[in-house]
Amino acid sequence: MNHDSDLDADLQRVLARTSPPDGFAGRVLARLGDTTPSRSRHWPAASTLRRLAAAVVLTAALGGLTAHQIVEHRRTEGERARREVMTALHIASAKMRVAQRAVAHD
Amino acid sequence: MTRFLISLMLTIIASVAVPFSASAQGTRLNLDLPDMAAKATETVDVTLDGAMLRLAGKFLSSTDADERAAKEMINGLKGIYVRSYEFEHEGEYDKTQAERIRTQLGPSWKKIVKVSSRTKEDVDIYVDTQGDAVTGLLIISAEPKEFTVVNIVGPVDIDKLAGLEGQFGIPHISRDLKDKHGKKETRHE
Numbered sequence: 001m002n003h004d005s006d007l008d009a010d011l012q013r014v015l016a017r018t019s020p021p022d023g024f025a026g027r028v029l030a031r032l033g034d035t036t037p038s039r040s041r042h043w044p045a046a047s048t049l050r051r052l053a054a055a056v057v058l059t060a061a062l063g064g065l066t067a068h069q070i071v072e073h074r075r076t077e078g079e080r081a082r083r084e085v086m087t088a089l090h091i092a093s094a095k096m097r098v099a100q101r102a103v104a105h106d
Numbered sequence: 107m108t109r110f111l112i113s114l115m116l117t118i119i120a121s122v123a124v125p126f127s128a129s130a131q132g133t134r135l136n137l138d139l140p141d142m143a144a145k146a147t148e149t150v151d152v153t154l155d156g157a158m159l160r161l162a163g164k165f166l167s168s169t170d171a172d173e174r175a176a177k178e179m180i181n182g183l184k185g186i187y188v189r190s191y192e193f194e195h196e197g198e199y200d201k202t203q204a205e206r207i208r209t210q211l212g213p214s215w216k217k218i219v220k221v222s223s224r225t226k227e228d229v230d231i232y233v234d235t236q237g238d239a240v241t242g243l244l245i246i247s248a249e250p251k252e253f254t255v256v257n258i259v260g261p262v263d264i265d266k267l268a269g270l271e272g273q274f275g276i277p278h279i280s281r282d283l284k285d286k287h288g289k290k291e292t293r294h295e
Contacts, residue, residue: 074161077161081159081161084154085159085176086173087188091190095254096231
């Protein structure tokens, strides 16, 4: 009987409601406050993300434009070279024929 | 002493090998005649090195007969250079300026045709040879109001080049004569 009453007393003491130490709530809130900036370090601000996206789009557009200009320049050069080959061979061939005709006449 | 002998041997080898390789690849001649260019009313200036010829080859059609013939002709060539000057009046240019080009011709160059005409067109044709192979061509044409010079560098098929005229929409003389006289005339073929 005496043993039971000791147990009850122990339980009441252990499970009794106690107030937190002074400044506990403040310290918890302070720790929560500390975690907010660390989260922002992992996730850039929306404005930074917008700038990054704009830079990627601009780079892609400039790259595409440059590639197009290179292809266009190559095509223009190729067409010019084709015309010049035809002109040069036409002239050379005509002169060869003049010589052939003269030799054949002799 | 050994080092001196090695450098001497290398110098001798280089002096023999460089002209040989230059000749084997054909020779590009300096065709620029600034005095003529200044007086000419019309100028044709074509400068096509090996890279430009390869680029042109990609743009020449394989279906068009003229372009197909041109494509075959430029295959393997290392350069085509043309200068043609047209003048307003006869005798407006100095024919002796052609000597500036002729003096560049080395011993591997041979004159194969010389056509002289008092009133029409003088044509000189030279070929650069390496053994039996033609590795270059020079055409100098002097008309009363026109001067033309053509330098082709690389293995040139002369017969094929002469045959291109008919290929380029200009009728062959032999074909004309055949049509005119109703019989085959073979003197130009």
